[in-house]
Amino acid sequence: MNAVVWTDVAPRDGLQNVAATVPTEAKVRLVRGLLAAGAPRVEATAFVSPKWVPQLADAATVLDELGADALPRLRVLIPNSRGLELALQRGVRNVLVTIGVTESFNRRNVNRSVAESLADLAHIVSAAGDSHCTVDVALSVAFGCPFEGRVAPERVVEMCARVAACGADEIGIADTIGVATPAAVTEMCERVSAVTPLLSLHVHDTRGLGVANVVAAYHAGVRRFDGSVGGVGGCPFAPRSTGNVCSEDALLALTSLGATVDADLSALCDVAAALERDLGQTLPGKLYRAGVWTGAPIAAETAEQRVG
């Protein structure tokens, strides 16, 4: 009832948005670290045009390095049928297709209409199924679109019904530009849950409400989430871009509420610390810097004096 399936998307959504060039070996180290820490699922990379997302041009190499043993817990983002082919060639068992809820965003993102994306989705689900590969869908800009503004929950609910009808295995409601609030998340999750049990939540911490939004969704019954270790993501040179909600910070909140998850928080913190070293920059996440508190006294020499 309280088991949470957490997908760490740091290697894909996180790293595609950092300014630093990340060596393939660091990506492989990151994915392996997440798997070793018990992350139920890791979004390892994407088969997208290197012209658009140069950070993920080494997708095939990353998967080859990770090896077949890792595949059952990996997800890979694909923009279209061509991406599916490349993923299936590497033995991928779970792919993610993103569709914008608004025409404007979808066209800018994948250069086609929403109807065309949904038609392609049906083909992707069919082709993937033939190879025993499951297909998740992320509905981008579900809470708000940079081009069309606020998005009515009714539109998202309608899209969810259509995506479910295509045979998707999971439907992620994505707060791509980070405008969701706890109240909006509660309403959205209740409405979507009424039409499909496949709901997952994908939020960014753009306005500091990431963890609170995850908690609101949990209270509304959601048990599937995306986040990134260390909250990595967002370009340091683009102040308006920000990372996904931090996996270990959010999981600390959820486990306090009785949620169970396979991942080990201290091990996730170690992964974040290693990623900080690899990227050469402090990450947005907080828990990995402060450390998991066991409830025991903290060594006196590190316990600074503080008034209030």
Next chain:
Amino acid sequence: MNAVVWTDVAPRDGLQNVAATVPTEAKVRLVRGLLAAGAPRVEATAFVSPKWVPQLADAATVLDELGADALPRLRVLIPNSRGLELALQRGVRNVLVTIGVTESFNRRNVNRSVAESLADLAHIVSAAGDSHCTVDVALSVAFGCPFEGRVAPERVVEMCARVAACGADEIGIADTIGVATPAAVTEMCERVSAVTPLLSLHVHDTRGLGVANVVAAYHAGVRRFDGSVGGVGGCPFAPRSTGNVCSEDALLALTSLGATVDADLSALCDVAAALERDLGQTLPGKLYRAGVWTGAPIAAETAEQRVG
């Protein structure tokens, strides 16, 4: 019913913990900005030993510069009766006394036992009352103590009853070392509310749960909170120290839930941006960097492309 009284403690709790030396004029600008932005109350400074908190050695000057008109919305921290005298000399109408829930913390912080602090509190309340000054109390390390570890809620409840009996006007439950979780906050607020209506919540964002903890308290009926604009606080050279929960980020969450507050979020963001310039460093808060979202489309040139 939903009106929130938010106290911005950035000038005191925030600035006492930053590494930079902050000119008095910047502090005055900060307090004036917060008042102009509609912050219901501002913790302007503290009359503490300059030896212990050199950042706030200019307390008297700050208050003199702010002038008498500002006083009705200011709170000033005092450690003891001597601090009260200094505050009353400046016409302060509302002071804050901190008492550690644990003997170890209280002794390190104010060099006396909890019983001695409570005895002094009774004197302070009496003397302050003679000058029409109200006395709030912050119970430090209420969720955990660096020297004694986890603190049982029963101890906090007992302290609240004793503090209330002394005649305090507000009792702040302070998560001094940032170890509270939404579940712990809910339990604490329910227990404390059962013995006193004076409850206020003071949390730090040490482990990324600050906003989620504020939301949990709001759901439990709490309507008084502390926070700091921009989430300022924490020494950049001490990785384990962190700022208060960010006022504008937390208020965005609360207002989404129907809370009403006098403060204007956009104006608070402007105050945070000005403070960032004065301190020469990016602050932990997120909303001031991303901007308040009106629900309207964002100008196309600033809307970066993002997959997922």
